[in-house]
Amino acid sequence: MTVHTHGIEKAAKADSEKLPDVSGTKITYAGGVECQITVTERRNDEPTITAGASVTVGGRTGVCESAQAKLLPQYKLDGAVVWETQHVLAVDGDTV
């Protein structure tokens, strides 16, 4: 079995709103930050996927929000067809 990390995306998102202030200047207030890592892997055997639990994929750990696997028959890896998996991980903290 051969597995390699094919792509990583990081995202941090916060809701923010501006409110009036007696100084006359609007002040920005940010809501909670949501950080995500999307890990794409390619491998040469059929994977089993699941979501909702804490997982480590491509060296990144987080709660799996979604996972999907897709067969890519046009590609071969070590002589076997390629499976591509994509895990969206929610990670704690304000930074990622």
Add this chain to the structure above:
Amino acid sequence: MSQVFFENLTGANCHLSGQAIVALRVSEDVDADYDTASVVCIAPGGPHAKGAVVTTTEGGTSTGQWEVEDPIISQSGEKTWRRKDGSVNYAHIPLVSYKLRRAGYMRARSTLSKQVVGADNYPPKFCTMSRFAAITAGLQQLVTDRLIDVFEFQKQRSAWIPVHGAEYIATRIAGWVGLSCSFRARLTHCADEYIPVDKPAISAIREVASWSGASVLLDRSGTLQIFNWQETFGRGGSNPALPAITEYERHDALSSINHVTVVGVTYAPPSTRDVYGNKLWPLEATEQLALASSERIVSERIEIRTYPITPNLAQSLARERLARAYLQGNASRWIGPAEGCQGMRPLENRVLSVTRSLGWNGRAYRYEIAVKAARGAVSFAGSGSSVGGWW
């Protein structure tokens, strides 16, 4: 119609005594006992205390004083848990929702109880000078007939507060609760006797004013304005002349009532009274609006049994009631941007009600005013009164 936003309105010129306004809704209505406002503010220093007198400033212009009825601190993980720009930590945005009543509210609603009027004046018993003379004569007759002694005579006599007219009653009641009042109209009619025990001060003064077809309104500084309702609003044709109008409605509805009967009792002529000066006759007064074609009589009966009234008083009462009902259905309503209209208010501008709203959409304020004013003049079709009948 497009919504109008004002870039020059900021938290610096839209605030509640130093607290930036996020949302504001003000209602000033000549038919309501008190103007009301609901305001959401950012209050980093904590909310204004209940009962505190605060001032709304909208677009840099003061729109009057208010008393805080209910300051509500709102905290919500979803809605207020935020990190302020420049701050490391999260905290709740110090949002406070206020329910406000017009300044003077606490004084105006206080009841005429022993604590308020004083033991010497309780129960408050007003009478006209002529009625006082009759009461005195009646008591003297009781002394002559040896039914009461002189001390009882003095006690009963001094329990009354003789007045020259209804204005004196209104002024006295306002004085008891510490409310300043201003007369824009003469109160020409007065009941012979009036005993407003434990009534809210504003209700008692409103009742006294209604004898002369007048009404009361707490103005923006908390002074009770006493005005002739029909004279002020019943002539119709008011146009608030807003600088810009986004919506306009014109109503020409059937009046909810078109005929009013006031029923009560009145003192009989002196020649017919008993030896102690007391005899009451029944009194009925009617007023009617001009009817639309095919319109039938829809009557309201007002019974006043707690104190004697006069025919003129009953007629004024009926007219005021009819005028109010008529104008409820015959008014026009204008909506437009409120900037520049902060001074628009009932009584000063002959409008029936004003509603202003100021809302923050994340970038700018939206500021709007809705004004309701009398459209047509009230026309009465006929009136009548009779004393001494049976009904």
